[in-house]
Amino acid sequence: MATGDSLPAKTAQQMSTDGDHPPSKYIFNPTSTKFGPLQTSPPFAPIPIIDLTRLVSSPDQNDQQSELSKLRSALSTWGCFQAVNHGLSDSYLENVREVIKRFFELPLEEKRKCFRETGSVEGYGNDMTYSENQVQDWCDRLFLRILPEDQRKLRFWPENPSDFRETINDYTTKIKSISVLIFEAMAKSLDLEANCFSKHFTEEVDVLQGRFILYPPCPTPDEVLGLKAHSDRSGITLLLQDPGVEGLQVLNDGKWYMVPVIRDALFINLGDQMQIMSNGILKSPVHRVVTNKEKGRISVAMFTEPDPKKEIGPVDALVDGKRARVYKTVKNYAVFNHECFQKGVVALDAVKI
Numbered sequence: 001m002a003t004g005d006s007l008p009a010k011t012a013q014q015m016s017t018d019g020d021h022p023p024s025k026y027i028f029n030p031t032s033t034k035f036g037p038l039q040t041s042p043p044f045a046p047i048p049i050i051d052l053t054r055l056v057s058s059p060d061q062n063d064q065q066s067e068l069s070k071l072r073s074a075l076s077t078w079g080c081f082q083a084v085n086h087g088l089s090d091s092y093l094e095n096v097r098e099v100i101k102r103f104f105e106l107p108l109e110e111k112r113k114c115f116r117e118t119g120s121v122e123g124y125g126n127d128m129t130y131s132e133n134q135v136q137d138w139c140d141r142l143f144l145r146i147l148p149e150d151q152r153k154l155r156f157w158p159e160n161p162s163d164f165r166e167t168i169n170d171y172t173t174k175i176k177s178i179s180v181l182i183f184e185a186m187a188k189s190l191d192l193e194a195n196c197f198s199k200h201f202t203e204e205v206d207v208l209q210g211r212f213i214l215y216p217p218c219p220t221p222d223e224v225l226g227l228k229a230h231s232d233r234s235g236i237t238l239l240l241q242d243p244g245v246e247g248l249q250v251l252n253d254g255k256w257y258m259v260p261v262i263r264d265a266l267f268i269n270l271g272d273q274m275q276i277m278s279n280g281i282l283k284s285p286v287h288r289v290v291t292n293k294e295k296g297r298i299s300v301a302m303f304t305e306p307d308p309k310k311e312i313g314p315v316d317a318l319v320d321g322k323r324a325r326v327y328k329t330v331k332n333y334a335v336f337n338h339e340c341f342q343k344g345v346v347a348l349d350a351v352k353i
Ligand SMILES: O=C(O)CCC(=O)C(=O)O
Pocket: 211, 213, 227, 232, 239, 247, 248, 287, 289, 299, 300, 301
């Protein structure tokens, strides 16, 4: 295998600033994906908007039930939804985006202190390169393992901006509570015990990763993707979008749709591990990001994962005479997913029975 895992000669941000034409290894190759051509402006996706307060408590029981069925329907068709009334104010979210923006605005010399090390996914840089012909993404990112707290590698955590660590730490706490609420609501929406999913994700070991991404303006958005098509390996992903520009697209029934930006909503998508646990009832959607000629885009993605040492598999109550078991059990899906990717296999297909 050609590993060639070196950090980029030039970051996407530098190329964008210098007005470089994207090098050939960034050019979208339709034959390298089964997900169709690159479309910069497909139709907007009518992604359901879910009111989180109504999922938890509502004076009217029917009101809660109707929001829970909306959640189930959203996750079994689109695999994602826009969460509103999550308790985080517009100014709070703006501050989170702002600290990430200030990090990316620092001179390269300063950001270099957090550079990803060869062979590791953590740190500032771009995607690991596994093969010579891997198409590159037009983005720069900082990837951090945030929880468990005692596994943080602080050498990758920026000290500049000086409020970076504190801001991300606080945001983590808030994202954690929102994710517990969503895991419980998903269980209720499937008529399961409320802690049926949350016990794997939040009760014993908390695993949370953060990816802070900059998609700089790209001179040729028709030829270059910001992030190639993939599904997340997470349980759920909580994404804070840039209110200034769209870019995220989801695949549904073989067609691409643009995800609308709702200023103070969190975009929540299911990851593969929840598709497995729900025995395929809920979907982990394939998604990608397109670039924009004039505008840069910043997004903040938080990924919840179960304890890598524990097996996960379809919940027993979702396997019955009417619905056979669709997936095997799997441990450490992150590593499994990575191995599948290197073999050119889709991890979700590899765990199918
Ligand atoms: O930046 C985005 O909008 C999506 C990011 C994403 O899909 C990911 O990091 O897995």
